[in-house]
Amino acid sequence: MAKIPVWRRPVGDFPSLLHLGPPVVHVTDSLSSVVSALAGDPHARAVFVVDDDDRLLGIIPERRLDTNLVRLVLPQSIWPSIGDLDARTLLHAAKGAPQTAHDLMVPCDATTPDALLQDLLVGMIRRGDSATPLIDEQGRLLGYLSLFELLANLLRQSDA
Amino acid sequence: MPRILLVDDEPRIARALEFALRDADVQLASLSDASQIDDVLEQLRPDAILLDIGLASDDGLGLCSRLKRDVRFSEIPIVLLSGQTNAETKAAGFSAGADDFIAKPFVPTELIARVRAQIARRGRA
Numbered sequence: 607m608a609k610i611p612v613w614r615r616p617v618g619d620f621p622s623l624l625h626l627g628p629p630v631v632h633v634t635d636s637l638s639s640v641v642s643a644l645a646g647d648p649h650a651r652a653v654f655v656v657d658d659d660d661r662l663l664g665i666i667p668e669r670r671l672d673t674n675l676v677r678l679v680l681p682q683s684i685w686p687s688i689g690d691l692d693a694r695t696l697l698h699a700a701k702g703a704p705q706t707a708h709d710l711m712v713p714c715d716a717t718t719p720d721a722l723l724q725d726l727l728v729g730m731i732r733r734g735d736s737a738t739p740l741i742d743e744q745g746r747l748l749g750y751l752s753l754f755e756l757l758a759n760l761l762r763q764s765d766a
Numbered sequence: 767m768p769r770i771l772l773v774d775d776e777p778r779i780a781r782a783l784e785f786a787l788r789d790a791d792v793q794l795a796s797l798s799d800a801s802q803i804d805d806v807l808e809q810l811r812p813d814a815i816l817l818d819i820g821l822a823s824d825d826g827l828g829l830c831s832r833l834k835r836d837v838r839f840s841e842i843p844i845v846l847l848s849g850q851t852n853a854e855t856k857a858a859g860f861s862a863g864a865d866d867f868i869a870k871p872f873v874p875t876e877l878i879a880r881v882r883a884q885i886a887r888r889g890r891a
Contacts, residue, residue, distance in 0.1 A: 618785075626782040626877075627847070627870030646849040647871055660778055719785065748782045749871060 618719030664711035786874035834863030843884035
């Protein structure tokens with residue numbers, strides 16, 4: 607029987623590439639809870655937001671937290687001298703300061719264990735996602751996968 | 767087949783582990799209420815315990831320390847799980863008698879390898 611190419615295998619076949627127990631907050635959690643969650647796992651580059659039933663609602667990318675932390679921590683007089691952060695973004699953030707994870711989160715595409723690796727990779731590259739949440743059939747968060755690790759793993763396999 | 771008891775009050779971790787270990791040739795049981803752990807350990811006689819430090823109902827480190835002082839359970843390897851990865855937390859875990867420490871998030875392949883190593887070291891399975 608012909609061997610199934612790695613591209614055509616389901617995501618669930620690669621347990622060594624799954625990260626379980628990722629940084630998670632409830633949709634009503636505060637900004638400081640979100641920051642604490644990401645501080646526990648900075649490699650995730652995002653915090654995952656769930657509802658009461660643990661269903662994934664969205665993600666809070668690290669970059670979105672950076673902006674809000676700068677606004678909280680740095681005096682406003684310093685903002686214009688920050689080169690790579692848009693001062694207008696900070697001013698806008700200051701006007702509508704986020705209070706909860708709900709205010710900070712953005713929608714995200716998730717994958718399931720039976721999705722094909724090929725489809726996952728194409729989707730992540732197309733969207734520019736560095737990490738994609740993994741959910742079960744009920745939409746509950748299981749963990750996440752990193753684009754870099756997926757590609758590095760494929761490179762190792764092609765070198766072998 | 768090694769029996770592993772997960773003690774964690776977050777059902778998310780149990781659900782993710784059940785999924786990740788479905789082909790790992792281990793028997794996973796989970797306990798969300800740490801107050802029942804003595805009874806469960808007596809009945810299940812697990813080969814290893816995965817214990818979350820951040821239990822809401824109990825102090826995970828205190829529980830680890832208590833189990834290691836109890837002659838009924840002291841030989842069962844305890845692997846701590848924690849979202850806190852700083853050196854102080856790890857040191858506190860080993861001071862409490864833990865046999866290993868795994869930071870969340872974790873890769874299931876590494877977790878099961880570490881648990882198997884602890885079980886083999888004790889010659890339990």
